[in-house]
Amino acid sequence: MTLDVTDLRKTYPTGDEALKGVDLSIDGSETTAMIGPSGAGKSTFIRCINRLTEPTAGTIELDGTDLIGLDDDGLREARRDIGMIFQEYNLVERLTVMENVLTGRLGYVSAWRAFRRSFPPEDVERAYGILDRVGLDGMENKRVDELSGGQRQRVGIARAVVQQPTILLVDEPTSSLDPETSNTVMRLLTEIAAERGVPVLINIHEVDLAVEHADRIVGLHDGEVVFDGPTAELGDDALDRVYRGGDPPESGESRAVTAADDGDGSVGDRFAGDGVVTTDGRTPDRPASGGS
Amino acid sequence: MATERRTWRRPTAFRRREFKWAAYLGLVAFFLWSAWGVGADPARILQGFGSGLSLLGDFFPPEATPRQSQRIVDKMIESVAMAMVSTVTGIALSIPVAFMAAENLSPKPLYYLNRGFISLSRALNVIIVAILVVKAVGLGPLAGIITITFKTVGFFSKLLAEDLEDIDMRSVDAVRSTGASPVQTLIYGVVPQIVPRFAGLSVYRWDINIRASTVVGIVGAGGIGSVLLTAFNRYSYQYVTAILVAIIAVVLVAEGVSAVVRRRYQ
Amino acid sequence: MTSEVDAARTWERFDRRRRLGRFVGVLVAFVVFAGSWAFLDMGVTNVETVPREINDLLSRMFPPDVAYVPEIVGPLIETVHIAALGTAGALVITIPVALLAAENTTPNAATYWLGKLIVTVSRSVNTIIWALVFVVVFGSGPLAGAVAIAFRSVGFLGKLLSEEIEEIDFGQVEAVRAAGASPIQVLTYGVLPQVKPALVGLSVYRWDINVRDSTILGFVGAGGIGVQLFRAVNAFAWQSVAMILIVILGVVLVSEGVSAYTRRLVR
Incomplete structure (x- = not known):
């Protein structure tokens, strides 16, 4: 299984640039966590991969198939392989x-x-x-x-x-859960993925959870990848780059705050769809403010 | 992995799956019976819509001579005036009826009498009431006003009575405890609690009354409806469409006004 | 004003401006009332005789003619058929119309306005007017009535159902789509379960209204018990009229009960 994303860009009709040319490739069956403050474009990125949000430019290849060029039927078939x-x-x-x-x-x-x-x-x-x-x-x-x-x-x-699926995309799986349940869910998720040999891409803003469960970390800031490497290499300066200027939300209390932030930031996002929905109610990710 | 195959069937809201099928089967059978009773075989429906399509040319475009347009305007004003008058009289009459039909404020016999009146008014379609009233008082807008007033009382006093039953009796008691007379208790303890919804409901009912006033004329109770019936009877279908357009326009304006006023009030 | 001190607490909820507004409202209502009354030019003498005339009519209705019942059973069943068939027909038309008239499921702006137009025209024209139209199309008889009922109900159901569709949680729809479901599957798994209680509740409620509406179709030749009623009224057979009214009242109360019960059941 290979997922190859090159130069992925997304500009919302309002003019907000959520993704400014993201490159990412995932091979084998590792667990990749994508971290970053609210509004960094994490959600947009995941939703662009199976085109729940239509990307503006760039390519997405899943096992050699270009997802962006697919027609409706082809897209439906491709989506069957993306959990x-x-x-x-x-x-x-x-x-x-x-x-x-x-x-x-x-x-x-x-x-x-x-x-x-x-x-x-x-x-x-x-x-x-x-x-x-x-x-x-x-x-x-x-x-x-x-x-x-x-x-x-x-x-x-x-x-x-x-x-x-041949890949699992996971969008903030724990932001509506309490810390203990979050941990159980994350463990379950990574275990099942390992048993089936399926790679996982997880969006998560709780750095401690990411560090505990992921093999590889991708740090997103303001629509750009600012860190990409094995979990062990994630140091303080890297975190600083991701959460530029702000404190990384590591403790339970700040997690609650960011979770609430993220919740309201994504309401519009959920309405950004394709297919049956055409009235363009697309709202961008909120500009980076909550976490940074 | 277990070797036995597990099967799954969607759980049903009915106690047993057989009941579900029986219920659906019964429903389908009933509709088939209805279709048979009404004489709705598909061929006839298709033929009807086929001839409907060719009739469409007779209905369009809407057309009215200047004299006919004048008649539409005159009768439409009559309709609206009827709606205005009967909204006011209807609401005025609803107030005593509502108080007598509120379980917590009214003695039992009076309560049942007024509830009965309300049920009667709500159960009878406005056209049925109109036809009876026309027989009693003769053709013309007076019959329309009486009809719509009667319907307004049924609608309004039911809702108002429910509101009255829901009022906070503690503040009524508070007023009464100062030695206020029954009328004063009503004015100071009860009325302020129901006024806000009362205003919204009045406008809503006015909207409904406008609609009603455009149809009661079909049975001779005044307003635009009589013009419409005449046009149908003379097969002047383009004139019919013109009248329908006028009715739709007035109804939409009334609905818009009513929606705006109600939103302002809430 | 013996209770002034205590009642002042209740009155505080209204400030001077709102009190003025209410006063103006009442005044406008009165002026409109007086103006309309003057316009209709009915005089007062005319009105004075009304109570006597109505009283006269009511006394002639008594006692209701029970022997007339066998003759109204058939038309009554026809009335129920018209209501049922009209509602069923309306439901079939309503679902696509509501999907068009809901902002989040309509394919494009043109279809949205088409949906809105259908709903508006259907709603603004009374059942009896629709019946007049369909008597022209299908000829006299209950079929015209059932179609008229259906055409009027589409607007009612379409408006409320499309509002219901606009309220659904789109995340659920999106998840179904993300699994690779086709548009029809997205509707049956993502949208339909969310609006099902409303769909059932509204249809039953409209059926209840349709039973009432079906009783008048006969006046314009569109079948049902109205035919009988019209005939009795024109023959001045007031005791038969009273019997028909009682039967209508019974049917309406039963359908209201059934409708309320079903709506409670489906939550």
């Missing part, structure tokens, strides 16, 4: 756990079978296996809105993993 886990879980609240997990198989069934919830038996078996793995056995018929935050994010992980 995505969201900050606010983004589960379909009124559906059951099982239905949410099986959402990950939608790319493989017809609209009519999907409507009747009649998935192939091996998909159902696979879903059960993953639910066992993430510790949600016996919960398949619970409605998602009855679950706790940690349980929801486990469903989110299961939904992404059941796709049998």
Whole structure:
């Protein structure tokens, strides 16, 4: 598996430059954490990879396929191989756990079978296996809105993993969770990825979590990569470059603050879509202010 | 990995899956029965819409001679005037009815009597009321005013009575404890609590009354509706469309005004 | 003003400007009322006889003619059919219209305005006017009535449903799309579950309204119990009229109960 991103740029209609030419390539099955203050462009970057946000310029190649040149059908096929886990879980609240997990198989069934919830038996078996793995056995018929935050994010992980992706993109998986649950979720995520040999790209602004769980760190500041190297090499000056001038949010209290910041900064972002949605309600990442 | 295959079926809101199928089957059967009862076979519907398309040419473009335009304007003003008068009379009459229909303020027999009146007013369509009133008092806007007033009382006093039932009795008691008379208690303890919603509801009902006043004429109760019926009966469909455009315009303006006023008030 | 001291607490909520505003409001209402009354030129003598005339009518309705019931069962069932079929037809048309008229699911600005136009025209024209139109198209009979009911309901359902669609959480939709789902799958998995309670609730509510509306279609020849009622009124058979009204009242109350119960059930 290779993901090659070159010179990725994103300028929102409002004129905000979220990404100013990002190069990144991921090989093998390492866990890469992308750190940076709120508004550095982390979310935009991840969302550009599977084109939930349409990039302005640059190339994205997944195993040699140029994702940017794909038409709608091609893009749907490519997306089947990209598992995505969201900050606010983004589960379909009124559906059951099982239905949410099986959402990950939608790319493989017809609209009519999907409507009747009649998935192939091996998909159902696979879903059960993953639910066992993430510790949600016996919960398949619970409605998602009855679950706790940690349980929801486990469903989110299961939904992404059941796709049998070649890469997992994870957008701030812990910002809606308490510190302890955050740690459990991160461990689960990296373990599952290792078991399946799938590389993970995680957006995270909690540096301590990144250092604990990732093999490699990418530091983003104001739309540009300012650090890229093994976790061991991340020193104070590198952190200083990423969070220029500000204190890196390491302690629990400052984490709470940045989490809240990030929450409201991404509301507009979630509405920036493609396909069915065309009314252009795109809002850029908030300008770097919260963390820096 | 376990070798046994696990299957999954979506849980159903019904107690058993059979019930679900029975319910859906029953519903489909009912609709088929309805379609049969109404005589809606697909061929006829298609044919109808086919002839509808060719009729479309008869309806468009909207057209009215100067005399007809004048008639539209005159009768439309009559409609609006009817709506104005009956909104005011309707609301004025609603106030006593609402107080008598509020469970916490009214003695039981009076309560049931007024609730019955409200249910009756709400259950009968405005056209049915109009047709009866026309028989009683004769053709013309007076019948329309009585009709719309009657409907307004049903709508308004129900909502107002519910508001009255929800009021904070403690402040009413506070007023009463000073030795205020029943009327004073109403004015000082009850009225201030319901006034804000009252204003919004009045405007909302005025909006509904404008709509009603444009149709009661079809059964002879005054306003633009009578012109519309005449146009239909004379097969002058372009004139019909002109009248419809006028009605839609007035209804939209009323809706806009009502929305703006209500937003201001909240 | 014996209670002035205590009541002052309640009155404090209104300052002078709002009190003035309310006074002006009442004044305007009164002027409009008087102006409209003068315009309609009905005189007062005319009004004085109204209570007697209505009283007269009511007394002639009593007692209701129970023997007439067998004759109204058929038209009554037809009325219920018209309401059911009209609602079902409306639902089929409404779903695409609502998707067009919702800002977040419409393909482009032109389709958005098309959706809005359909909703507005449908809503602004009363059921009985639609019935007049469709009697021309389909000829007299219940089919014209059912189509009229459907056309009026599309606006109501389309407006409320599109507002509901605009309120959905788009993150859920996006996650489904990110898994590689097709547009139709995105609708059935991402959008539909979120608006389903509203969809069911609104349809049942509109069905309830449609039962009431179906009772009048007969006046313009579009079927239902209105035909019977119109005939009885024109024949001055007031006791039969009273019986029909009672039956209508019963049906309306039942449908209101069913509608309220179903809406409570689907949450």
